[in-house]
Amino acid sequence: MNTETVDLGAVPLARGAPGALRTTLVTLIRREFWEHAALWRAPAIVAALLMLVAVFSTSIAVNVNDTHVLHLDPATRIIALNMTQMVWTMIIYLVAAVVVTFYTLDCLYTERRDRSILFWKSLPVSDGLTVLAKFLVASAVVPLLVFVLATASHLVALIVWKLRVTLAGAPDLIAWDALAWLRGEAVMLLALTLSSLWYAPLVAAALLVSAWVRRSPVLWATLPLIVLPIFEYLFFRTHYLWSFIKYRSGGIWHLLGQGGHPVDEERLRLLSDLNWVGAFLSPDLWLGLAAAAALLYAAARVRRYRDDT
Numbered sequence: 001m002n003t004e005t006v007d008l009g010a011v012p013l014a015r016g017a018p019g020a021l022r023t024t025l026v027t028l029i030r031r032e033f034w035e036h037a038a039l040w041r042a043p044a045i046v047a048a049l050l051m052l053v054a055v056f057s058t059s060i061a062v063n064v065n066d067t068h069v070l071h072l073d074p075a076t077r078i079i080a081l082n083m084t085q086m087v088w089t090m091i092i093y094l095v096a097a098v099v100v101t102f103y104t105l106d107c108l109y110t111e112r113r114d115r116s117i118l119f120w121k122s123l124p125v126s127d128g129l130t131v132l133a134k135f136l137v138a139s140a141v142v143p144l145l146v147f148v149l150a151t152a153s154h155l156v157a158l159i160v161w162k163l164r165v166t167l168a169g170a171p172d173l174i175a176w177d178a179l180a181w182l183r184g185e186a187v188m189l190l191a192l193t194l195s196s197l198w199y200a201p202l203v204a205a206a207l208l209v210s211a212w213v214r215r216s217p218v219l220w221a222t223l224p225l226i227v228l229p230i231f232e233y234l235f236f237r238t239h240y241l242w243s244f245i246k247y248r249s250g251g252i253w254h255l256l257g258q259g260g261h262p263v264d265e266e267r268l269r270l271l272s273d274l275n276w277v278g279a280f281l282s283p284d285l286w287l288g289l290a291a292a293a294a295l296l297y298a299a300a301r302v303r304r305y306r307d308d309t
Helices: 017-033 038-056 075-113 117-123 129-169 179-196 200-212 217-236 238-256 276-280 281-303
Strands: none
Touching: 017 038, 017 075, 017 129, 038 075, 038 129, 038 276, 075 129, 075 179, 075 200, 075 217, 129 179, 129 200, 179 200, 179 238, 179 276, 179 281, 200 217, 200 281, 217 281, 238 281
8 A cells, every 4th residue: 555645634633623523534535545546447437438339339229221210209219318327327336336345345454464554543543434434435425426427428428429410310319308317317316325325234244344354355255145045045945044135135126116106208207206215214224224333333343453463
């Protein structure tokens, strides 16, 4: 780790006024992006590649001479606008999720392995605040970065495509509608927020593993998820663990889809007829947040005493 990039004067006391605490937390978050540049580089590279596809692609798997394609009704073309927003954001988000997974499993482990933890513990910053900063980076800052990147890059790609429609005769598959676009962005922001809340205990558990294990945190995190369900089935002929893992992986999205409202294409509500209230008020969501708080506390306590020296 390169400690020379850190401005020690910019790290105020962690115990003090709320303003000083907030400044310390912001500095710790900036430190994570200094030391783990892949957190912002990977989403930015994917967004740039998606824009390049929009600029240089010669077709979108449609026949330009197909009169049915060239005469899509306005409602379908606006729905296509919302669908491209969703797909565009999800591609960037999935790449960022992979990077964040390895980051959370590695960040606390690496600082013990390279002994940089001795330097960071010499600063007046508590273990709890350090762990909290890493948690906020993984569960809040990176998803917000994904949202901003997806919004900006999708707009640029849409402008480029409209220019190609006008100048190069590309098929006009997407119609611009400001209200539909804003609704799509609101849905993506809500979905990213819901995702951050739902997967918060997984992020906290990964930080605890990173703080606790002495080697191979990725193996320690993944092997129990495979071995324990197999063990349960072989010896007890039950599958409670596997059912829990599946539910915790994507159960909130099944609940979100139970909106109970039929899709009305004339009102262009393809992405908004979802059970947002039920998803955000789900007891399992809030129980998971409580579990995340407990796991973060445990990670901070383990970091306090585990330095492998």
